[in-house]
Amino acid sequence: MIDRLDPLEAAKEIEGSYKRYLKTLLAPRDEKLATSFDAEVDSSDLLTKGPILEMTPPYATGATCRELIAEGVLHPGFAALDSAALPLDQPLYIHQEKAIRKFVAGRNLVVSTGTGSGKTESFLIPIINHLIAEHAEGRLGPGVRALLLYPMNALANDQLKRLRALLGAVPEITFGRYTGETAEDLASAEAKFLQTNPGATRLPNELLSRQEMRSAPPHLLLTNYAMLEYLLIRPADLDLFDGPNAGTWRFIVMDEAHVYDGAQGTEVALLMRRLKQRVAPESALQCIATSASLTGSVRNDPRGEAMQFAANLFDAPFEYRDDDSARQDLVEPVRKSHLTASQWRLSDDDLLAFRRGALDSADLTPNGADVAAALSTEQSIVALKEALSSGPVQVRELRELLWPDDPQSTEKLDALVELGSSTLDDSGHPVLSARYHYFVRATEGAFVSFNEDGPRIFLG
Template sequence: MARLDPIKTTNTVVSRYLDYLATTFSFNDDNLKEQFKKELEEFEGFVKGPILEATPPFESGRSINNLIEEGILSREFYRLSTGELPLERNLYVHQEIAIRKLVSNRRNLIIATGTGSGKTESFLIPILNYLFRQKEEGKLTPGVRALLLYPMNALANDQLKRLRGLLKNYPYITFGSYTGETEYEEKKAVERFKKMNPGDEPLSNEILSRERMHKSPPHILLTNYAMLEYLLLRPEDNVFFDGEYAKDWKFIVIDEIHIYTGAKGIELAILLRRLKDRIVKSRKGILQCIGTSATLVGNTDKDFKKVTEFARKLFDEKFEWVENDPMRHDVVIGKKKSLVISKESWGKPKSLLYQKWADIIDEGEKDKISLLVKEGKNFGIPTDVLKNALNNCNGKWEKFLYLILQKDERLITLQNMLENRPCYLSQAAEELFGRKKIESNIWLHWCIWLIMLEWELMNSLYCQLGIICL
């Protein structure tokens, strides 16, 4: 079974780096060479880690289905018919909050949640909902409704793939990317698409070429801020900002908003003012402005106020953070579940058990549970604890591990250590096993590997490998 081995990975990285140093700064004298190699091996400043961090999942909220039944979201979501956006799956609480604020309260918003927290859904669902409502009212004519601004083409291309999956069964909403990579002629654009996406056919609602965009601008336009500058200057691109197709602008979304500080921030702020002058005659309150970031804010009211002030200056629109008034909180952060830490413990087994158990699982034996029980008895797990796990695991060794480990004294101690902050694996090993550093690290390594294997505890304790070579 393939597994993450933090100790082996760390040692491999360090060993290769030391070999590089020993080879690069080699001595002709064998004695000096050996002394240098010994000093390198004994010096501990080349690596920090592995680092253990508990990362509980985000709190769950209501589903898209629930929001449709409430009347907040359009029933057109049912017509997407795609697994890319499961309507029955619960959203995260921060996604639900963002959707309600953008759809019901018409707020401008900074979505400052972590990587992998679903920031895209937080703004894309409201944008799709707006387009659905326009379709229901017979107002979904060609023209940009939402501008998604990315710092790099690679991020814009990732979003394009997401939109293809979402809108493949809904041809009424159009989308397209206008960057330096976008071909002018439709034929060349199609050829490029097929080259970049072998085996795939272009969707009818993805506008691939500049030529086609000029004739019929997409509802969702993706670009970067450098290209936006060109679009505002060139007469042939006036169709996006002037005339009959430029009357329905609604959203401006800036991804990775935290990078726009200093001179770059000033440039973007001016660029956005020029854009707003073209599309809404600089009137405030017409557009909804959204910024996303995984690394923007702290956790205090003072931090949130600074963020809203930054957003206000950047977009030149109203952003607020008023204490004790959730309706005027224009920063959305992720809310994570608390670690589930048992208050009771059956004790702790002999240290070698964790490696024995890992070997059983790694060897691929069919009757894993019987072997796990046998070794558990040999290494100090109470009989009643083993019996209870055996009777309630439903024949699944992963659940058997969970039922044992959830009340293991060492695991409870580790969870308490990680509840507030990350720590080095060596620190945790010394705390849990109190033996020689090498032995402790190995035992903790096996212990963590078991945690990562079992099926339920991963929701409350996750081992994140952090190796920083200095």
């Protein structure tokens, strides 16, 4: 192919460059040891791993927000949020829809889906819906309703941008970020806003300064756990938790919850207990944790472990019953399934011609068929998807599976992946959504073993 990175060739170049670097860096002065060292570096399979191919099929879609409004799951006033930031007629992912339904039903939740899967919408949509319903009933006064807790300020700042795009149409819902970066007074905060957001107009419902948030606490409060610790003990911030605007807390959202393990996890868990005792001693706050990897860190009982982790972190009930979908507080992604293979299979010559740039994807399909539709059921692509359905696989294993004992199997696999990933279906998703991984391991040095057969070098 032309003008693109060849991932398999790139992997070879990376491995070769790294091994040449090690030979130069750690070369022994003794000639025999140097020869032995070079041979060990060349033959070692500990230094690199891969390339590995992973399939990332698109998430399956479900109902739209407009359909949830019509069904009564969302408040009719939620229709005001229809915009480019949240198109009400765009189907939600099934895991988003499931999370919204469970959240509205009052369940504590763990949303464990991948990066870019829309975890934010899974909790923002129902929280904003709750605030819209409060406003419609005339009960939406100042006071925190939801705490959005982030492990890093950068994540809180990203969420701030998302809220600005979403809440412009509902000025009655206020939000604010209270971190170490938040200015004390309004004048300083506005100057900082203009400096970091040139050309932007401040929304009237975004509280920029600490003074604003103390006098009229925002409905959505964004912070990190270290700042929350300070807020709970500083007299100046008492009005966020006590006073005339207290008693309004309803939700705690903890983003990237998997980072709170070990000593830090214990600290945050105790912080949650102090917070709940302070703001809702007689009632239960609804708790939501999001993570891209929470269920992937354990092997035996990932769902049970995730529920126990969340229960310990929030001091709140979480459960997962296999036989009762209403009592499943873990929301996991649902991927689109691949289609059954047709009778059509790409010829080896066509694959290699595509790789050289001699043929376009449109030239490969039989009888002028739609390219994406034809490739979705092409035998080689379906076989590749089936091989990857249970997880990432080494490229060398895939080559042997699809083209056993074929000296050109590397080129054919590269062409097949490129063809599938560059061809989009009607929904804008690749026919084959996949990515390569390649790992390089740092060595701790080289070690010599002296024995009767002579010295032997080992890599650390």
